[in-house]
Amino acid sequence: MGRLDGRVALVTGGGRGFGRAIALAFGQEGADVVVNYHANATAAAEVVAALEKLGRRALAVKTDVGSERDVRAMVDATLKRFGCLDVLVNNAGIMDRGRFAETPVGHYARMFETNVTGTMLCTRAVLPAMIERTYGRIINLSSQLARAGVGTGGFAAYAASKGAIEALTRALAHEVGEHGITVNAIAPGGIDTDMSRAVMTPEYRARRTKELPVRHLGGLDDVAYCALFLADEAGGYLTGQVLQPNGGWVMP
Numbered sequence: 001m002g003r004l005d006g007r008v009a010l011v012t013g014g015g016r017g018f019g020r021a022i023a024l025a026f027g028q029e030g031a032d033v034v035v036n037y038h039a040n041a042t043a044a045a046e047v048v049a050a051l052e053k054l055g056r057r058a059l060a061v062k063t064d065v066g067s068e069r070d071v072r073a074m075v076d077a078t079l080k081r082f083g084c085l086d087v088l089v090n091n092a093g094i095m096d097r098g099r100f101a102e103t104p105v106g107h108y109a110r111m112f113e114t115n116v117t118g119t120m121l122c123t124r125a126v127l128p129a130m131i132e133r134t135y136g137r138i139i140n141l142s143s144q145l146a147r148a149g150v151g152t153g154g155f156a157a158y159a160a161s162k163g164a165i166e167a168l169t170r171a172l173a174h175e176v177g178e179h180g181i182t183v184n185a186i187a188p189g190g191i192d193t194d195m196s197r198a199v200m201t202p203e204y205r206a207r208r209t210k211e212l213p214v215r216h217l218g219g220l221d222d223v224a225y226c227a228l229f230l231a232d233e234a235g236g237y238l239t240g241q242v243l244q245p246n247g248g249w250v251m252p
Contacts, residue, residue, distance in 0.1 A: 002030025003232050008082040010075070011066055012036040012122055013092030015043035017193050018141060021220035022089055022227040023047050029228060032057040034078045036092065038064055040229045057082065065092045075125040087137040087231045088126045090119040090165075100156040108157045115161040120168065127176065136181035138172070140165050144189025144243060145250075148250045162187070166197030166242055173240030182239040186226045189246030191218045213248035 009026045013019040014035035023033045024047065033051050035058060037044035044060040051058035059081055063074040093115045096107040121139055128137030145155045146162035150252050166185055173183040190212055200208070209217060226243045229235060244250060 002028070003228065003234075004087075005030035007031045007086040007231070008034070008078070008084055009087035009089065009231065010034040010036065010078055010085055010122075010126070011089040011091055011116070012063075013038070014089075015040050015047055015060075017091075018188070018191075018223050019089070019091040020047050021224040022091065025221075025224035025228050026051060026087070026231065027051040027054045027056040027058070029080075030056075031087065031231075032082055033073075034058070034082075035060045036063050036065070036074060038062065038092070043164035065122055066113040067120065068121050071118075071121045071125050072217070075122075075129075079129060079131070084133060085126050085129050086133075086135060088139070088226060089121060089231075090138070090140045091140060092118055092124055093161075094156050095155075097154040097158070099154055102159065111157055111161050112164075112242045115158075116164045116168075119165055123168075125193060127181070130181050131176070131179045133178040136176070136179070137235070138176075138181065138183045139227055139230050140169050140183070140185040141165050142169075142185045144187050144246050144250050145252075146187060148189075169242065170240045177206065177239055180236075182236060184230045184239060186223060186230070187242050187244050187246070188218070188223050189244065189249045191220070191223060191245070193220065208249075210248075216247070216248055218245055 009031045011019050011023045014023045017036040035044045035047045048058040048060045061074045063070045107249050142165045143162040145159040169185040222245045226245050
């Protein structure tokens with residue numbers, strides 16, 4: 001018996017990074033999974049194939065999470081295929097690094113459209129089905145960058161988008177808790193991913209490792225474990241919270 005047997009999960013940005021790790025972890029615990037992607041159909045198909053090898057039902061859906069029409073179509077396709085939707089992981093996100101005063105405004109708008117508006121649209125689209133069944137788990141991806149400055153800067157707009165995610169998480173937890181729905185977030189820090197490698201210099205990575213109490217960067221599985229914990233039915237008394245897999249970098 002898996003911890004998510006009989007559950008259906010939708011993971012946005014599920015073809016790579018955190019999303020891929022979370023989708024596979026859910027599948028290993030018995031969930032059927034919808035893998036959302038925007039550009040990389042091959043990566044999403046690989047995740048679906050891996051889930052099917054586990055005996056799970058899986059579906060890849062191309063969606064721009066910043067488009068209300070796309071998001072509604074994705075949720076409709078999920079409900080048509082599986083009949084319900086128990087867990088939403090709002091993982092899709094982008095990071096543009098640059099000094100705040102020097103970064104084109106369009107880059108800010110692009111990040112907010114995906115990171116914030118995308119999370120809001122996906123959440124809004126799944127809530128009617130969750131409210132009808134009086135059950136749901138909504139998990140949002142934040143970042144330690146919303147809580148601590150890093151290095152020489154360049155993350156202000158990204159940090160602002162993730163700060164908005166945490167505010168949404170707390171406010172929405174109050175709204176939907178009476179319907180059996182929990183809303184939580186995960187704020188990873190010091191995790192070794194393709195995205196982090198793109199913005200971390202070798203010197204920065206070495207310095208950060210020495211600063212961490214655990215003396216090593218985390219991995220994708222550390223974040224997937226948090227998502228699994230929050231998705232579990234046993235986690236129904238945990239809502240409005242932000243889990244921080246960060247090796248001790250930020251301690252609340």
